[in-house]
Amino acid sequence: MPFSAHEDHNLPLQKFESMLKTNDVYFFDSEDFQEIIHHYLDIGKVSLAKKALQISLKQHPASTELKLLKVEILVFENQFDQAENLLEELQFLESNNEEIYIQKANIYSKQDNHAKAIELLSQALSMTDDNSDIYSLLGMEYLFVDDYLSAKNAFIQCLSEDFEDYTALYNAIYCFDYLEDFDGAIGFLNDYLDRNPYCEVAWHQLGKQFVMKGMHKEALSCFDFAIYSDDTFVGAYLEKGRTLERLKRYNEAIEHYEITLELEDPTSFAYLRIGKCHEKLGNVKLAKKFYYKTVHEDPLLDKGWIAITDFYYRQKDYEKALYYINKAINIDSENVLYWKRCAKINAHMMLYTEASYAYEKTLELGNYELQTYLSWADLMLEHYDYDIAVDYLLQALEFYPEQADLEYRIAGMYYMLQEPSKGDRYLKKALEHNFEEKDIIEILFPEVYNQNAVKNIIRSFKNPSI
Template sequence: MQFSSNEDYNLPLAKFESMLKTNNVFFFDSTDFEQITTHYLDEGKVTKAKKAIQLGLEQHPTSPELKLLQIEILIFENKLDLAERLLNEVQELQPGNEEIYIQRANILSKQDKHLQAIAMLKKALAIDNEMSGDIYSMIGMEYLFIDNYSEAKNFFIKSLKEDYLDYASLYNLVYCFEYLEEYSGCIYFLNDYLELNPYCEVAWHQLGKQYWNKKMFKEALSAYDFAIISDDSFIGAYLEKGKVLEKLKRYNEAIENYEYTLELDDPTSFAYLRIGKCHEKLGNYELARQFYYKTVHEDPLLDKGWIAITDFYYRNNNFQKALYYINKAISIDEENVLYWKRSAEINKQLSLYEEADIAYQKTVELGNYELETWVSWADILTHLGEYNSAIITLLQGLEFHPESSELEYRLASLYYLEHDDIKGQYHLLNALRHNYEGYEYISKLFPSIYCRPSVKNFITNFKKAS
């Protein structure tokens, strides 16, 4: 039991605090020690809780409830063997105490024996139905630990039927629905739940997210409105509502919601970034630029902020400034693949091909294997006249995109340029099989190859044969 503001409940706690300060020893009822210990545990003050347990057991050495609280602390401290020995002692005194099975379940859970923990919790459930809500929630957590989301979902639903104000179970339940991609089922449950608890801002917020997942943006907007009605200081609801308004192209309203979050609490880089994006959509380019700068000032490590500034200048064809800011971003985080990809694109626009080559190489090293990356990198190497390196790059790209005609047409052309007509024909045949119309790649990128009679005849004969 928590201590309330009521003086009668606070008296034992105040008396205990006074005893700690003066070293005087006062007598307390065992129930008082239980309440004092639970209070300290809820506050995260484990040292004081242990002191209360120690003094409590000195005055009430046979109290099973105090011993169980001692066991709870021992489990928290991973002193599992000692906790188990004490549990055996308590079980001899009170074999029908459901808390014994709950604490045994906690020990088993710590030992990664989750199915055995579930069995123990079900024993506790059979003894005492009054704690069924808490026990259902604990069982749900055990199923989560073993990635059994369907069973976890079922027990969190049971928990909420017993105690619909258990928001931890509500969050966990929504997580299960989302993991199972059962968005419609989650919407159905949340609407039923809101019949019981119509002013639950958490449920309205989660309902909005499910509608967002199903691209039901107007319904999501209504849900976030109800979340705000339930709690007009709910920052998360304003942020999510802003995202929906952006999707509906209602940018001025989105800005209002994002700005409201800045009034409610400390500013966030996310809000600044979204406000900047909205202003850019509205054509308020100077305001957009200012908010992008605020974004990176608030969180210098936020990659989306630096990318936003870089892209802002890139879209305005100010490639020198775009290069300046992407280099600044790279100096902060050299392992960010997005930064290197943007760097490659910008250097390409500035005809800094060697720098673009280095950037593409780094992009691939960091794990970006998109088709566009391989194609662009190979084109840069081709422009530099490094045909062999371009061929190696394209062959690497084919390992990730084996049916890409873009890669095959380029490979064919490069082999022809390197006077290896056999490999050229091999890759040209592959390319034509994947995408016949794609031979225009050759006519645009390698006109000298396309104009060769042997190549034209090969393409024509393939068409006739097919």
């Protein structure tokens, strides 16, 4: 328990620190030492905690609680063998002390032996009536091994012991979400609210479950109850704002986002959402104003830079769109979303070299989306770089085999490169995989489409008897 300067139990801490300064030796009872050691551990002064522990064990050599604190410090310093040896000694003396099993479980957990940790924590459950913390630890161990069902049950058991443990509540809902059991989560939260009807956290989480099910009116009611339970709960205002957005009630959404700006320091998320709402309402100047505030508040938020870039792109102000996406790239040159937009804008402005470089960067950063390959190939096609385009399209075909969009383009480019046998082969593959998309050849390669040999191949697929 942390000490406070305004509480009587701060006196042992003052007495202990006075002892360290004067080299006098004072006597403390075991509980005082435990509080002193916990205080130093809580504020990160491990060396002082160890000093207090050393003195405490001289004064109380038989104290199991102090020895368990020593185990805790040994584990913190990764001295697992020493910690285990001490726990073995303690277990011989007190075989039914659940804290010994908890500390052993902690050691196994840190060594990634979560199955053994679960076994030990399960044993500890039978040794005490105060199981809340043990169920919480069990839940975390189950999460480590991706057993979300068991983790969920453990966190629910934790809440049955201590229904105000909001960490366990959040963790239980996390498990429901991972299992996509939204109905189960709703039932669980309704039961929880029967016991704790003014819990803003539970109402907030219940609202989010209704959002996931597309039940927006029910979600709004839940967020209202969360706000009624705590009218300073920023999360509820934000979620209600998002829900109002989904219902296209943009003015009301803005009102709720603005409340969050008054309750706490402004957030880039709130500015971004207000900007999006104003843009939907056609308030162009206000949208722009809040997008600027978004990137000013958090220059590292990619959604802010993307929003302002897309805003100018939709306004057909491509120079400003390019300006802001380049600013974003200067901040984070590894962001694929930035490079994709950079490529699209440069291509629209007919800046071929810059667009090509941006497409190349998206691939270097691991973005192998089909559309990236197609857009880049079409750009190179416009500039007659057929040989380079073929290389990249063949690479794309490794990720997307039997993709007719790619095969029609490869065929057309081989024809343009005067390699008709390769063109014939890929044209036939494309026709086999998707005959309906044969118009790609006519649209992108009209001079190829008008060749009799190509028309004959297409006709033969339309009527195999020919």
